[in-house]
Amino acid sequence: MATTKKAVAKKAPAKRVEAPVVEVRNDRVDWRSLYLYAVCLITLLVVLFSTVALINSIMNAVFPDPAYIDVYAKPENAPSAELLAQQEENNQIQAIKSIFTSFTTIAIAGPLYLYHWKTARKANN
Numbered sequence: 001m002a003t004t005k006k007a008v009a010k011k012a013p014a015k016r017v018e019a020p021v022v023e024v025r026n027d028r029v030d031w032r033s034l035y036l037y038a039v040c041l042i043t044l045l046v047v048l049f050s051t052v053a054l055i056n057s058i059m060n061a062v063f064p065d066p067a068y069i070d071v072y073a074k075p076e077n078a079p080s081a082e083l084l085a086q087q088e089e090n091n092q093i094q095a096i097k098s099i100f101t102s103f104t105t106i107a108i109a110g111p112l113y114l115y116h117w118k119t120a121r122k123a124n125n
Contacts, residue, residue, distance in 0.1 A: 036120035043113035047106055054102035060095035064088050 067084035070077075079087075 033120060033123055036116050036123065039116045040113055040120060043109045043116065046109040047113060050102045050105040050109065054099060054106065057095050057098035057102055061092055061099060064092040064095060067091075 065088070067079070067087035069079070069084070
C-alpha cells in the first residue's frame with residue numbers, strides 16, 4: 001500500500017463580515033418637546049398681540065377719540081357740550097383701563113414664555 005499524500009488546499013482567509021450600520025430612527029413623537037414649543041408659540045403670540053394693544057391703548061389715552069356727533073340730528077336733539085366732554089373723558093378712561101389689561105397680559109405671558117423656552121432648549125441639549 002502506497003501512501004499517498006493528500007494535497008492540502010490552502011483556505012482563503014475568512015473575510016470578516018462587518019455588521020451593517022443600523023440607522024437608529026426615532027419615529028416616536030417627543031410629546032414633551034411638542035408641548036413646550038406649542039406653549040412657547042402661543043405665549044409669544046399673546047405677548048405680541050398684547051404689545052400691539054398696549055401701544056394702541058397708549059395712543060388712545062394720549063389722543064382720545066372725539067365724541068360722536070350725529071350730523072343728521074335736529075338742533076334740539078344735539079348733545080350738550082358737557083355730554084360731549086364726558087364722552088371724550090370716558091374714552092380716555094377706557095383707554096387707560098386697556099393699558100393696564102395689556103400690561104398685565106404681557107406681565108403674565110412673558111415670564112411663562114421665557115420659562116418654557118428655557119426648558120425646551122435644555123431638553124434639546
